Amino acid sequence: MTTKRGRKARGDLKVVPLRRKQLEPPPELRAAREREIWDQMIRGEPEGWFDTIGNQRLLAQYCRSEDRLGQFDSVIDQFQIEWIKSEKGAKRYIILMGQAEKMNRLSLAIATKLRLTNQSRYSHKRAGTIARNPDSYGDDGDAGALPSEY
Numbered sequence: 001m002t003t004k005r006g007r008k009a010r011g012d013l014k015v016v017p018l019r020r021k022q023l024e025p026p027p028e029l030r031a032a033r034e035r036e037i038w039d040q041m042i043r044g045e046p047e048g049w050f051d052t053i054g055n056q057r058l059l060a061q062y063c064r065s066e067d068r069l070g071q072f073d074s075v076i077d078q079f080q081i082e083w084i085k086s087e088k089g090a091k092r093y094i095i096l097m098g099q100a101e102k103m104n105r106l107s108l109a110i111a112t113k114l115r116l117t118n119q120s121r122y123s124h125k126r127a128g129t130i131a132r133n134p135d136s137y138g139d140d141g142d143a144g145a146l147p148s149e150y
Contacts (some may be wrong), residue, residue, distance in 0.1 A: 023050060026060050033070065037063040045116070062110040066089060072100040075100055
């Protein structure tokens with residue numbers, strides 16, 4: 001069989017579509033919003049990012065905490081300022097804000113452990129270089145690069 005030398009014609013080229021492995025959400029994620037967050041996170045990171053059981057459990061916790069944080073935020077958004085004038089309203093507002101802050105801290109801690117935040121993706125050498133010379137890395141500070149790509 002002889003092969004044609006040189007460039008191939010457009011019709012001879014075949015494009016193989018990439019198929020990403022879809023990780024099904026674990027059964028403990030019952031709420032639709034938790035499952036949405038799971039799907040967004042799976043699609044938003046490189047394939048294999050959440051392949052280990054430990055990372056999948058952390059991701060499930062992250063999805064639950066983000067859903068609950070959203071619920072707290074919606075309750076706080078509905079809170080009317082005149083309710084704070086009463087002692088009961090002020091106490092409720094303080095409690096809601098405290099719980100929202102705890103959920104926010106939990107989400108951030110899990111996100112850092114999953115290396116979802118840009119800063120957590122830097123190696124210590126890369127972070128120092130970017131801190132000393134941020135202009136040479138563009139607006140995002142090369143935030144999308146993984147530590148293995150340095």
